[in-house]
Structure formats: C-alpha cells, structure tokens
Amino acid sequence: MSSAMLTRPYSQAANAPNAVLELDSIMKEYAGKPPVRVLHDVNLRIAAGELVAIVGPSGSGKSTMMNIIGTLDRPTRGDVLIEGQSTASLSDAKLAGLRADRIGFVFQQFHLLSGISATDNVSTGLLYRGIKRSERARRSVRALEMVGLGHRVDHRPGQLSGGERQRVAIARALVGDPSIVLADEPTGNLDSKTSDEIVELMLELNDAGSTIVVITHDNELADRLPRSVRVLDGHIDSDTGANRTDTGANTGAQR
Amino acid sequence: MTTVTGYDHPKATRRSKRSSSRSRLRFIDLIATGLLGLTTRVGRTVLTAGGIAIGIASMVSVMGISSSSRADVLAELDRLGTNLLAVQPGNSLFGDEVTLPDNASARIRRIPATQNAASLTAVQADIVRSDVMPPGRNGGMQVSATEPQLLDTLAGTMTSGRFLTDLDRELPTVVLGSDAADFFGIRSVENRPTILIGEERFAVVGVMDSLVLYPDVDRMALIGYGVAEKLFDTKPAPSTVYLRADPEFVEPVREILGRTVDPESPNSVNITRPSESLSAKAEVNKNLTNMLLGLGAVALVVGGVGIANVMVISVLERRNEIGVRRALGATRRHIAAQFVVESATLATIGGAVGVGLGAAVTVFYAKSQEWTIDVPIESLGLGIAAALIIGALAGLYPAIRAARLDPAEAVRPA
Ligand SMILES: Nc1ncnc2c1ncn2[C@@H]1O[C@H](COP(=O)(O)OP(=O)(O)O)[C@@H](O)[C@H]1O
Ligand SMILES: [Mg+2]
Numbered sequence: 001m002s003s004a005m006l007t008r009p010y011s012q013a014a015n016a017p018n019a020v021l022e023l024d025s026i027m028k029e030y031a032g033k034p035p036v037r038v039l040h041d042v043n044l045r046i047a048a049g050e051l052v053a054i055v056g057p058s059g060s061g062k063s064t065m066m067n068i069i070g071t072l073d074r075p076t077r078g079d080v081l082i083e084g085q086s087t088a089s090l091s092d093a094k095l096a097g098l099r100a101d102r103i104g105f106v107f108q109q110f111h112l113l114s115g116i117s118a119t120d121n122v123s124t125g126l127l128y129r130g131i132k133r134s135e136r137a138r139r140s141v142r143a144l145e146m147v148g149l150g151h152r153v154d155h156r157p158g159q160l161s162g163g164e165r166q167r168v169a170i171a172r173a174l175v176g177d178p179s180i181v182l183a184d185e186p187t188g189n190l191d192s193k194t195s196d197e198i199v200e201l202m203l204e205l206n207d208a209g210s211t212i213v214v215i216t217h218d219n220e221l222a223d224r225l226p227r228s229v230r231v232l233d234g235h236i237d238s239d240t241g242a243n244r245t246d247t248g249a250n251t252g253a254q255r
Numbered sequence: 256m257t258t259v260t261g262y263d264h265p266k267a268t269r270r271s272k273r274s275s276s277r278s279r280l281r282f283i284d285l286i287a288t289g290l291l292g293l294t295t296r297v298g299r300t301v302l303t304a305g306g307i308a309i310g311i312a313s314m315v316s317v318m319g320i321s322s323s324s325r326a327d328v329l330a331e332l333d334r335l336g337t338n339l340l341a342v343q344p345g346n347s348l349f350g351d352e353v354t355l356p357d358n359a360s361a362r363i364r365r366i367p368a369t370q371n372a373a374s375l376t377a378v379q380a381d382i383v384r385s386d387v388m389p390p391g392r393n394g395g396m397q398v399s400a401t402e403p404q405l406l407d408t409l410a411g412t413m414t415s416g417r418f419l420t421d422l423d424r425e426l427p428t429v430v431l432g433s434d435a436a437d438f439f440g441i442r443s444v445e446n447r448p449t450i451l452i453g454e455e456r457f458a459v460v461g462v463m464d465s466l467v468l469y470p471d472v473d474r475m476a477l478i479g480y481g482v483a484e485k486l487f488d489t490k491p492a493p494s495t496v497y498l499r500a501d502p503e504f505v506e507p508v509r510e511i512l513g514r515t516v517d518p519e520s521p522n523s524v525n526i527t528r529p530s531e532s533l534s535a536k537a538e539v540n541k542n543l544t545n546m547l548l549g550l551g552a553v554a555l556v557v558g559g560v561g562i563a564n565v566m567v568i569s570v571l572e573r574r575n576e577i578g579v580r581r582a583l584g585a586t587r588r589h590i591a592a593q594f595v596v597e598s599a600t601l602a603t604i605g606g607a608v609g610v611g612l613g614a615a616v617t618v619f620y621a622k623s624q625e626w627t628i629d630v631p632i633e634s635l636g637l638g639i640a641a642a643l644i645i646g647a648l649a650g651l652y653p654a655i656r657a658a659r660l661d662p663a664e665a666v667r668p669a
Contacts, residue, residue, distance in 0.1 A: 063667070072582055073663035093278060093586045100584020101276035109668055111579045115295025127288070128584035130279030172583075 019045040019081070020179050020211050021069060026078035028064055028234075038064045039075070039234045046180070046213065051206035052241065053222035054215045056231035062215045065231065066184050069213065070103050071095045083179055100128040104173030106183035110165045112157040118144060118168045119153045125172040143175040144168070147201060163194035170201065174210065181205075184215045199224055278584045285589070289596025292569070293604075300601060303565045306558035307605025307645065308612060311638045314551030315613025316620070318634040321544035323621040326629040336410065337530040338370075338505050342496040342516060345525035353523045354492040359516045360402060363496060366515060368504035373405035374493030375472075378483045380453040382476050396435045398452055399475045400483035400491075408497045409466055416444035416461030425481035429457040432473040433465040452476065455486055558605065559645040566598050566653035570660075577657050578665025587658040594654035595647055602646020603639060610638040 021044070028039040038061045046052055056062050067073035068080060071087055079088040082102055087095060104125070112121045122140035123133070131139075144153050147167040157165055166186055173181045183202070187195035199221060206212050206226075214225060222228040227241030280288075293300045342363070344355050356362070360374040378398040405411070406418040419430055429450065431441060441448045441459055448459045457478065466472050483489035496516075500508040509528070513521030570577070577590055585593075614630045621628040 064663075067663040067666070070582065072578075072666060073661075093588070094276075096581065096584050096586040096589075097276040097278040099582060100278045103582075105579070105582040105666070107579070107666060109575070111575050111666065113291070113295070113576060116291065124580070125583055127284055128278045128280055128580075128586075128589065130281050132281070133284065133287075 020048045020050075020083055021046040021213075022081040022084075023065075023069065024079045024081065026065075026068060026075045026080070028061075028068060028073075029076045037234065039068070042078070042234075042236055044229065044236065044239075046211065048179070048211050049206070049209060050241070051202065051212045051226050052214070053225040053228045054213060054231055055219060055222035055228050056217065056237075058217055060231045061234040062217070062231055063184055066182050066213070066215050069180075070105060070182050071099055096128070101176070102179040104176065104178040104181040106166070106169050106173050106181065106186045108185035108188040110157070110162075110169045110189070112165055112168055112172075114157050117154050117156055118149060118160065118171075121157065121168055122171045122175050125175040129176065139175055140171070143171040146174065146205075147171045161194070162190050163197055166190060166194075166198055167201065170198075170205075174205065179211060181210055181212045182215070183212065185217070186214060187216070187218070187221065195221070278586050278589065280585070280589045280592075285592055286596060288593050289600055292573075292593070292597040293601060296569075299565065299569075300604070303562055304601055304605035304608065306561040307555065307602045307642050308558075308609035310551060310555035310558040311606045311609025311642055312612035312616065313554055314548060314641075315610050315630075315634050315638045316616035317544060317547040317551055319613060319617025319630045320620050321541070321547070322631050322634075323617060323626045323629045324624070325541075326627040330627065332530055332534060336499070336502075337528070337534070338500050338502040339409075339529060340498050340500060340505070340509060340512065341527045341529060342498065342512060343494065343525045343527070344492075345523045353517075353520065354490075355494075355496065355524070356517060357491040357493075359493050360404070360496045360498075362515050363498050363512070364404075366500075366508055366511065368501040368508050370499045370501060371404050371408040372496055372498035373402045373408045374496045375405065375475075376400045376480070376483070376489060376492065377494050378452075378478065378487050378489045380487045383451045395474060396438055397471075397475050398483075398487075399477055399494075400480045400489055401477045402480070405472075405477070405497070406463075408499050409469055409472065410499075411466050411472075412464045414462045414464050415442065416459070418461050418463070419477060419479055423460070424479035425485070426479065427452075427455055427457045427482055427486075428460045428478070430461040430463060430477045431459060432463050432475045432477070434470070434473040435476050436462040450476070452478070453487060555641065555645060559602070559649040562598055562602055562646060563649040563652060566594060566650055567656065569597075570594065570653045570657045573657075574660065574665045575668075577660050578662050578667075581660075581662035582666055590660075591654040591658040594657050595650040598650025598653065599643050599646040602642045602649065605646075606639040606642020609642065610635045613638065 023042050023044040026039055026042040027037070029035040029037045042065065054062055054065060064073065068075050071080065071082070079086050081087065082098060087098065090098065113124065119137055119140045122143050123136040126136040126139060141150075141153050144150060147170050149164060149167050149171065152160060152164060157168070160168065166189075170183075170186070173183070186202075187198050190198060202212055202214060202225075214221070216222055227239070229236055229241070230238040342355065342359065344353050346352060360372045363369055363372040376399060378400050380398045382396055382398055401419065403419050403421055403423075406413075411418075414433065414436070416430070419428065429452065431439065436442065439450060441450075441462060444459055444461060449456050450459060451457070463473075480489070480491055484491065498508075505528070509526055512526050513524045516524050580590060614635065617630050618628050
C-alpha cells in the first residue's frame with residue numbers, strides 16, 4: 001500500500017519550461033537603524049523532482065530564505081517565481097492561496113496542534129483548500145501511511161515520539177501534493193538515529209517524485225542529499241547543482 | 256538530460272496548468288476550527304464562559320423575577336380591564352355630602368364612548384336565609400338595588416340562573432353575589448330557593464360567579480329599584496355608578512363625566528379608575544427591574560472584557576499555531592474569523608448556561624414567594640443573542656491582532 005503511495009506521479013522537470021522555484025535577485029533587509037541586510041542578491045533555481053539542501057551556519061539567513069521561498073515573507077527587492085508565476089505583485093490572500101495549493105512546510109519544532117489526532121493534524125494541510133472533511137481524512141490517512149505512520153493515525157502528538165511527530169508534520173506538508181516542500185531544520189530537534197530516519201524518508205519521498213528543500217546547518221546531512229546550496233552571510237557561496245539546474249535535472253534519478 | 260520514465264501521468268500535466276490558486280475555508284470547517292480552540296482548552300473555556308454566564312443569569316433572573324412578581328398584578332389588571340370607571344358622590348364646595356342625580360346611569364349611557372353603565376344603591380334592610388335565622392346575623396351581607404346592566408358592566412358571569420332583567424324591577428326577586436350565596440348555602444336556583452329581606456320573601460333567580468375584583472358586589476344581594484323603593488323606601492339616587500368606556504377613549508370620557516352626571520356641580524362628582532392603583536404597583540416594579548437590568552448589563556460587559564482579555568492572551572500563546580495556519584494557506588480573514596467564532600462560541604456557551612441558571616433562579620424564587628411563575632421566553636432568546644453579540648465583539652480586537660501577525664515571525668520558534 002505505502003509503496004504504491006510512493007510512486008506518486010510527478011511532472012517532469014525536463015518537460016517543464018520553468019523551474020518549480022526561482023529566486024530572482026532577492027535582497028532582504030530588516031528595518032532598523034541601520035537596516036540589517038540579511039540576504040544579498042540571491043539567485044536560485046530549483047527544478048521539479050529535486051532534493052536540495054540549503055546549508056549554512058546559524059544566522060546566515062537560511063530561515064529568512066525559506067520564508068521568502070514559501071511566500072510567508074516578502075523580499076525587499078527581487079522576485080520569487082513559483083512554477084514560473086511571479087509572486088511580487090500578488091495580494092496577501094493570493095499568496096495564501098498559493099501556499100494552500102503548492103507549498104508544503106515542515107518546521108524544526110513540528111508545530112502540530114496538541115489536542116487533535118495525527119490524522120486531524122495532517123488534515124489541516126487540506127483545510128484551506130475547501131475540501132470536505134471526509135475527503136481530507138481519507139487523504140490524510142494515506143499520507144500518514146506514506147510516511148510510515150499507518151499505525152498511529154489516531155494518536156495525539158503527545159503520544160508520539162519526536163521522530164513520529166516530525167513524520168506527521170511531513171505528512172501534513174505532503175498531503176496536498178504540493179509543488180515544493182520546504183523543511184527548516186527538520187532534524188534539529190531529533191537525535192542522530194531519528195534524524196537518519198527522517199533523511200531516509202526525505203530521500204524516499206523524493207524518489208517518489210516530491211520536490212524538497214531541506215534547510216540545515218548540518219554539513220554531513222547536506223552531503224547526503226543530491227544537491228547542496230551553501231549559504232554564507234546572506235549570499236550563496238557554492239551550489240553543487242548550479243550547472244545542472246538549467247537543464248532541469250531530476251536528482252532523484254541520479255542517486 | 257535525465258528523465259525518469261514511469262512517472263508520466265495525466266495529473267502531471269494538470270498540475271502544470273494549475274494557474275490560479277484560491278484559499279478557501281468551508282463554513283462548517285470554520286466553525287469546527289473555532290470550536291477546536293475551546294475543546295482543547297476546557298479549563299480556560301469554563302472559567303471564561305463563567306463570567307458571561309453570571310452576567311446573563313443575573314439579567315434573565317431579574318427579568319424573570321420581576322415579570323413573575325408582576326404577573327399576578329397584571330393578570331388582575333387584565334381581568335379588571337383598564338377601561339372601568341367608578342362614579343361616586345363627592346363633597347360639595349361647603350363640605351356637605353351630595354347625592355348623584357337619580358338618572359346618573361342613564362345620562363352616562365348617553366355618552367357615545369360608553370359601552371355600558373349601571374348604578375348601585377344601598378338598601379336599608381336585613382336579609383336572612385329563613386325565619387329560623389335571627390335577624391342581624393347576616394355576616395356583612397348587604398342588600399343593594401341595581402340595574403340589569405350591572406352584570407355586563409362588571410363583566411360578570413352566572414354560576415346558576417340568570418341576572419336581573421327589566422321585568423324584575425318591581426318583583427321580589429333577588430340575585431346573590433358569590434360570597435352571599437356561600438353564606439346562605441345556596442349554590443343553585445334549581446330548587447327555587449328563597450330568602451327573607453326585611454319581612455318579605457324573595458325568590459333567588461340567580462347566583463353570580465365571584466367577581467374577585469369587586470369583593471363588595473360578591474357580598475351583595477341584588478334587587479330591582481322599584482321593589483326597593485316600594486318595600487324599603489330606598490331613594491333612587493345611586494351610591495355608585497360603574498361604567499365601561501371604549502378603551503380608546505377612557506380619558507375623554509372621564510373628563511366629561513362630571514359635567515354629564517351633574518351639570519350644576521361637576522366637581523362634586525368623585526371619579527376613580529380601579530385599575531390605576533394596580534398599574535402604579537406594576538410601574539414601581541418596572542423601575543426597579545430596569546435598575547437591576549442595568550447592573551446585569553454591567554456584569555455582562557465585564558464578562559465581555561474578560562473574554563477579550565483571555566482571547567488576547569490566547570493569540571499571544573498561539574502565535575505558532577497562527578503562523579502554521581498561514582503557512583498552510585489560511586488568509587488573514589480565515590484567522591480573524593476563527594478567533595471571532597471561538598470568542599462568540601465561548602460567550603454563547605456562557606449565555607446558554609446563564610439563561611438556564613437565570614430561569615432556575617426565577618422558578619425557585621417565584622415558588623418561594625408563591626407567585627405565578629413567568630419566565631419571559633424573549634428574555635431567554637435575548638440572553639443568548641446578547642452573549643453571542645458580546646462574544647463576537649470581544650473577539651474582534653484579538654482576532655484582528657491574530658490576523659495581523661506577520662506569518663514569517665509567527666512560525667519562528669517562540
Ligand atoms: N525580524 C528580524 N529583524 C531583524 N533581524 C532579523 C529578523 N529575523 C532574523 N534576523 C536576523 O537575520 C539573520 C538571519 O536569520 P535567519 O534567517 O534566522 O538565519 P538562520 O536560519 O540561517 O539561522 C540573523 O542575523 C538574524 O538575527
Ligand atoms: Mg534558522
């Protein structure tokens with residue numbers, strides 16, 4: 001059952017004229033005296049089917065970059081294109097729609113709702129799409145099976161281990177079949193064994209077609225992923241996939 | 256160029272054409288999401304709703320208790336009718352007792368806005384049930400001469416038999432008020448009962464139901480004016496004329512009544528409206544009620560401020576939840592609506608509990624006072640509606656704060 005889930009169809013980067021995600025000359029300043037410039041002229045393309053690590057030391061601007069990629073934050077200058085669509089001129093409500101439809105988020109602290117079951121938590125990932133509750137529940141159970149939690153559907157977050165909670169969060173990000181999943185330090189609160197399992201899950205999901213961006217300060221973790229974008233002091237220092245993104249490689253297939 | 260075969264699927268093409276995405280939250284899901292904030296924080300919900308419950312309970316019980324205390328008075332008023340006037344002789348300018356003209360009731364009946372009128376005149380005579388009962392032992396029963404119109408004017412009904420008619424004017428027939436009938440042990444006219452008035456035997460042709468509001472009449476034995484004059488020398492001047500006016504013209508009738516009855520000295524006529532003292536009683540009650548209602552409203556506003564407070568704190572505590580919901584696609588409106596629903600539901604729960612509590616207090620108190628229980632239905636609906644509105648208003652400010660949170664900030668660790 002879960003292996004069937006994993007062979008979820010996905011659009012091919014090779015066929016897509018545009019990258020799933022494109023950062024075009026992003027500059028981000030936080031207001032203040034003087035203003036704090038956190039990102040300097042960042043350009044990045046991520047194609048469908050990629051699994052990319054954005055790696056860098058603490059304070060280098062990774063979370064800021066993720067929030068901008070995920071349209072939770074707006075850049076001071078530059079544009080974010082999601083599946084070729086510019087977001088610079090979109091209203092707040094339109095951006096929310098875009099997030100509901102195309103972007104999945106995973107956070108270091110899991111950010112699950114404590115009072116409700118794993119299924120209901122995952123189901124929140126479809127809540128703002130106007131999908132009926134029964135249909136949401138059906139898809140949520142499938143997503144939980146996909147992350148290996150088919151036996152924990154009725155458990156509440158308090159009854160789950162850290163690794164299991166993060167799997168629930170990952171299922172919530174995936175349940176809407178988004179164009180791109182953004183995970184900010186997804187293993188930051190987990191021990192090394194559990195971290196390994198989560199990385200393994202990411203690789204599997206990517207194999208099955210999901211486009212995933214993992215933000216981490218952990219170089220070892222980044223090295224296990226097909227492509228690493230190194231961030232230093234708010235700019236991209238190196239990118240192991242820079243030569244390939246233009247052709248729209250499917251890194252999942254290269255593993 | 257690397258491609259992976261086997262992933263081709265119609266969905267892939269559909270996805271790339273997916274152009275406009277809109278964030279949508281079904282109404283039922285909005286309600287469920289608002290409720291979630293309450294069911295996952297039961298202790299807080301109970302405490303916060305408690306404030307509103309107390310406010311609503313006090314308002315509902317004040318309304319219920321005051322309306323129950325008034326219910327009996329108002330029921331009395333209803334039976335009495337507010338359009339009944341009583342005309343009695345007053346004093347002349349020099350303090351002498353005056354009498355009403357003999358034909359006072361006929362004059363009053365000529366006023367177009369008068370529905371009915373009838374006069375009563377006290378008769379100086381003793382009544383006894385039979386010859387065996389010694390005279391003087393009549394238990395305060397009073398003989399009065401009256402006109403056939405009295406029954407309708409006082410909206411009276413008969414227990415048995417009939418009221419006096421024009422034909423009874425000169426005949427030794429009598430109608431008993433309910434107390435008088437009880438006193439003589441006459442419940443029915445079936446066996447042609449008689450009583451002695453003075454020396455004369457009178458046939459009892461009717462027994463009246465209790466009039467309640469005119470206890471005097473209940474104690475009367477009523478006979479015709481003709482027979483009263485002939486046997487007991489009764490003067491035809493009425494001691495009281497009762498009249499029922501068209502309810503719309505009670506005051507105008509009252510104004511011309513003096514002149515109509517006694518054009519020579521209109522001011523020597525005493526006019527009363529029996530319902531007035533009762534409505535005054537109810538009015539006093541109402542003022543007190545309004546004051547207490549004001550206090551209840553203050554309690555309610557305090558409850559509302561309490562809700563607003565708790566909701567503001569809740570928004571601060573739930574920064575991450577709000578951030579995640581925004582990340583999952585909630586618009587600012589969705590977030591605001593969630594908190595308004597939560598707050599309004601919180602208050603409505605309080606309102607429902609308060610309404611129940613208030614009704615219970617009313618029933619308990621009214622029973623202890625032996626009043627007719629009257630919990631106004633509209634006060635129940637009003638109580639719940641007031642709670643809902645207060646809750647929604649109290650939730651507005653916290654909801655706007657929640658909606659304005661910067662999502663990028665909100666998802667960062669606290
Ligand atoms: N709201 C803000 N106002 C001012 N400075 C901020 C704000 N948010 C983050 N920063 C600063 O931006 C820099 C990058 O932060 P962040 O993106 O969280 O880095 P990372 O995730 O790589 O640790 C840090 O120096 C941080 O202090
Ligand atoms: Mg960070």
